[in-house]
Amino acid sequence: MSLVGEAEGGGAHEWSDPDRSRPAAVGLKVVLVEPDLEDSGAIRVDLQRAVRWGELGARVVVVVLERKEEREWVPIPAGVEIRFVTKRTRRFRYVYALGLLKVWWLARRSDAVLSGREMQFGVVVAAKAARAARRPLAVTMHSWQEKAMAEHVEPRYRDSMREAVAGADLVVCVSDALAVATRASSPRPERVHTVRNGIDAELVRRSASSPPEVPLPEGPLVVGCGRLNDEKGFDVLVRAHAQALADGATPHSVVVVGEGPRRAALQSLARELGVEGTVTFTGFASNPWPVLARADLFVLPSRYEGLTLTLLEALALGVPVAASQCEGPEEILEGGRYGALFPVEDVAALARVIGRHLRDPDDLVERAAAGAAVVAERYDVASAALAHLELLQQLGKVRVRR
Secondary structure, three states, rough: OOEEEOHHHOOOOOOOOOOOOOOOOOOEEEEEEOOOOEHHHHEEEEEHHHHHHHHHOOOEEEEEOOOOOOHHHOOOOOOOEEEEEEOOOOHHHHHHHHHHHHHOOOOOOOOOOOOOOOOOOOHHHHHHHHHHOOOOOOEEOOOOOHHHHHOOOHHHHHHHHHEEEHOOOEEEEHHHHHHHHHHHHHHHHEEEEEEOOEOOOOHHHHHOOOOOOOOOOOOOOEEEEEOOOHOOHHHHHHHHHHHHHOOOOOEEEEEEEEEEOOHHHHHHHHHHOOOOEEEEEEEOOOOOOOHHHOOOOOEEEOOOOOHHHHHHHHHOOOEEEEEEEOHHHHHHHHHHOOOEOOOOOOHHHHHHHHHHHHHHHHHHHHHHHHHHHHHHOOOEEEHHHHHHHHHHHHHHHHOOOO
């Protein structure tokens, strides 16, 4: 990992090439703009692809606008060049102005500007900098913009984010369903493409063989994994767990791996429902896969999703899965072929899935085994990175007059 450009208001803005002897297979220069390094599936995908693009000869600089506490960072892969806008947390206006300047400076020496998110102020900075530098703008759509903004973004900032995505020269969506919806609302639907998220299944399996970072309860385990916010729906899992036990399900424990702003509320809910003794919140785990591999059932109770990595990872490990019937999980599970689906926020339906599976696991075990083969074939991380890079290569040939 290379961390460059630490000095506020200055620092190393020029492109650097630490390995000039290596022939460039692509020669493409991309500025990837991220709002922060807070751990999420979206930032993991973006950094994975940056690594792959670098291996193929592209030169990618990741500009991180907001520097949050390092304990909340995603694990940063080796070979990623990261440039922070500031040394420490600063006021929004300061970060916005300095970030715009830094991205513009790099954009003038690049072939394209890529916003790693469809919302948060990074997409606005990327759009304005690309326009000022007369470079094409690409946006990766990891989730449903309107739903995500309703949860995470103040209303006064939403129009600028909508305009940034609407004006993009390339929009890459992580699922077919997301691409269909984005085309329907886009003024330029021909510029919307699908590149599904991918995983390194071999890395997941190898990492899963390590001991868990936290002690796990004895007995059957129902596992959830993700950021503890409203979007991920872990309150639905806690309520379903309590109802399943009340309905006579096999005694079991719930383990939720992840950190986030709803942790205290979720712990309070577990106490209120009388299941605090059978629900564990592990907090952040740099390697969540050993916990995932030991699950009797993985549950994804999200209210909405783009194309979540954890569901793919669970299937790659052969773990039986149950997911809410929103677009991303339904696409991965092909309508229930590779796991159980339950209606969004339907506590009773999820409780029934848990109880039925713990009583008779064969059905979901068989579906998960079939799903593992599909994940290996359809959701390969290298193939996804190459498909995205080819779109950026085509875009990089364009010089934009604005």
